[in-house]
Amino acid sequence: MLAARLHVIPTALLLATILTATLPGPAAALFDSLLAPKAKLWKRWTAHDPKSTRTIDHRNWERLLQRYVARGADGLNRVAYARITPADRKTLDAYIARLAATPISRFSRNEQRAYWINLYNALTLQVVLKRYPVRSIRDIDISPGLLADGPWDRKLLTIEGTRVSLNDIEHRILRPIWRDPRIHYAVNCASVGCPNLRRIAFTAGNTAQMLEASARDYINSPRGVAFKGSDMVVSSIFVWFKSDFGRNDAAVLAHLRHYAAPPLKARLAKITSLSKHRYDWRLNSRP
Numbered sequence: 001m002l003a004a005r006l007h008v009i010p011t012a013l014l015l016a017t018i019l020t021a022t023l024p025g026p027a028a029a030l031f032d033s034l035l036a037p038k039a040k041l042w043k044r045w046t047a048h049d050p051k052s053t054r055t056i057d058h059r060n061w062e063r064l065l066q067r068y069v070a071r072g073a074d075g076l077n078r079v080a081y082a083r084i085t086p087a088d089r090k091t092l093d094a095y096i097a098r099l100a101a102t103p104i105s106r107f108s109r110n111e112q113r114a115y116w117i118n119l120y121n122a123l124t125l126q127v128v129l130k131r132y133p134v135r136s137i138r139d140i141d142i143s144p145g146l147l148a149d150g151p152w153d154r155k156l157l158t159i160e161g162t163r164v165s166l167n168d169i170e171h172r173i174l175r176p177i178w179r180d181p182r183i184h185y186a187v188n189c190a191s192v193g194c195p196n197l198r199r200i201a202f203t204a205g206n207t208a209q210m211l212e213a214s215a216r217d218y219i220n221s222p223r224g225v226a227f228k229g230s231d232m233v234v235s236s237i238f239v240w241f242k243s244d245f246g247r248n249d250a251a252v253l254a255h256l257r258h259y260a261a262p263p264l265k266a267r268l269a270k271i272t273s274l275s276k277h278r279y280d281w282r283l284n285s286r287p
Contacts, residue, residue, distance in 0.1 A: 036240035037167060039175035044162065046177060047105040054107055058118050058201035060095045064088055065199045070286060075221050077196035078286040079125070081132045089129060096122050100157045110204035113178060117186045117202045120169045127151045128190050128283070136281045137190045181244040181255065184237050185214035193223055193235060193280035219259045232271050236279035249273045
C-alpha cells in the first residue's frame with residue numbers, strides 16, 4: 001500500500017506526534033493528512049500504447065510469493081524472509097532486472113498497472129532482504145538526506161533511462177495515473193499495518209478482481225477497521241490519504257461501508273466521522 005506511509009523526517013515526525021497527542025481528533029487527523037505524500041503526476045510515465053497486446057510474465061514473482069508468503073490465523077500475510085534461499089534471491093533480482101529492462105511505455109494501461117504494482121512489491125522485498133533482520137522497514141534509512149527516514153526516496157533502479165524510487169512508483173505513477181483508492185490495498189510496505197502482500201502476482205487480467213478482493217480483505221480485518229467499545233479505530237491509510245477516497249470523512253465512510261461485511265456495515269452505519277487511527281510499522285515477518 002502503499003508505500004511511504006507518513007514519510008517525513010524524524011524532526012517533523014516528532015512534532016507530529018506531540019501535536020496529534022494534544023489536538024482533538026479531527027484536527028489531529030487533518031494534521032496527519034497534511035504530512036502524507038501527495039499524488040503528483042510524473043507525466044513522463046503517462047505514455048502507453050492502447051493497441052498493444054503484449055504481455056509481461058510475472059510467473060517467477062508469483063512462485064516466490066507462493067513459496068514464502070503465508071496467511072496467519074490473524075488474517076495477516078507474513079513473509080518468511082529468513083528462509084529465502086540464495087537461489088531465490090537471485091530469482092528475485094533477475095525478475096526486477098527484467099522489469100527494469102522492459103520498455104513499459106509501449107504497453108497497454110492494464111499491463112502497466114500490474115507491472116508497477118508487482119515492481120513496487122518486489123522492490124520492497126528486495127530492500128528488506130538486503131538488510132534483514134530489521135524490526136521495521138523504517139529502520140532502513142537509505143533515502144538521500146542527513147535526516148533520511150526509510151528507503152522510499154532512494155532511486156533504486158533505472159527504467160527507460162530514468163531513475164525511479166518507491167515513492168515515485170506509488171505517489172507519482174500509480175496514484176495519479178489511475179486515481180483509484182484501491183491502489184492502497186495493492187502496494188505493500190512490508191509492515192504489519194499494511195494491506196496484505198498477495199500470494200498471487202497481479203496481471204492485466206486479474207488486477208480488477210484482485211483490487212476488489214484486497215479492499216474487502218483489509219477493510220474487514222482489524223488492521224483496516226476495529227472497534228474499542230463504541231470507538232472506531234481505522235487504519236491511518238484512510239486518514240493520511242483521505243483525498244484518494246473522497247473529499248471528507250463521509251466519503252471515506254461510504255467507501256468502508258461498500259466493502260464491509262454485514263456485521264461491520266451495521267456498526268459503520270452509526271459512525272459519522274473518523275477520529276482515531278493507527279498504523280503498525282513492525283515488519284511483516286514470519287517467525
